[in-house]
Amino acid sequence: MTVDNRQILDVIRKKHCMGKVTITIPRDSRRNLEEREGVLQIRYSRYEIKRPKILDKNKSLKDSLEVCVIHAKEEHPPKGIEPIEWVLMTNEPVETVEAAYEKVYYYTPRWKIERFHYVLKSGCAVEKLQERSMDNTTMLVLMYSVIAVMILNMTYIARIRPEEPCTIFFEEEEWKVLYCTANKSKKAPQKPYSIHEAVTYLGRLGGPKRAPSDGPPGVKTVWMGLSTLNTLLAYREWLR
Secondary structure, rough: OOOHHHHHHHHHHHHOOOOEEEEEOOOOOOOOOOEEEEEEEEEEEEEEEEEEHOOOOOOOOOOEEEEEEEEEEEEEOOOOOOEEEEEEEOOOOOOOOOHHHHHHHHHHHHHHHHHHHHHHHHHHHHHHOOOOOHHHHHHHHHHHHHHHHHHHHHHHHHOOOOOOHHOOOHHHHHHHHHHHHHHHOOOOOOOOOEHHHHHHOOOOOOOOOHHHHOOOOOHHHHEEEEEEHHHHHHHHHHHH
């Protein structure tokens, strides 16, 4: 079907519901919304989209491109909450409603991917790299990507598996220095504490005093806390 690019959304919204899928909608701390289950109505169809007029001078681009558009909208959102509505465009084949479900699931964890790039760019500052060769830049981006993933893992494991020991991320000296610094104590515990407690302590190092209603520390607070902890560990090593 060939339609004007601006009309695609209006056209697909009028299609009958082809199926429903249940997803987990993550917590939105900015709007103070808790995590919830949502049922999305699925509609999909193939369209031929025209090349934007602003790109008409670029003769290397095709006049049009065939894509599949998937429309997913929350069926019964909680009272007072705007329903989730996604319009996904893909060049992968979508011939069945199961294939449409698959693409919706692909999109569901996008916020984690956004968090990863946020940590990589803002926390690890990869955009400020001044290497003179692409090989060196690639290696550094790879190294910082590993660090960014570790920060994300630490932040979210503390939420979904809070009882796990902090030793899954910290060596003995690290968790002892973290405890003493966060609690302003000269005596560290003999046994390791939970990863939930460790991230809470990083929150004390990485930002202002938090109220109980603020929820668990976010990735920015965690990376700032880790930066402070690493500085303390380096200073401790220098004193030796």
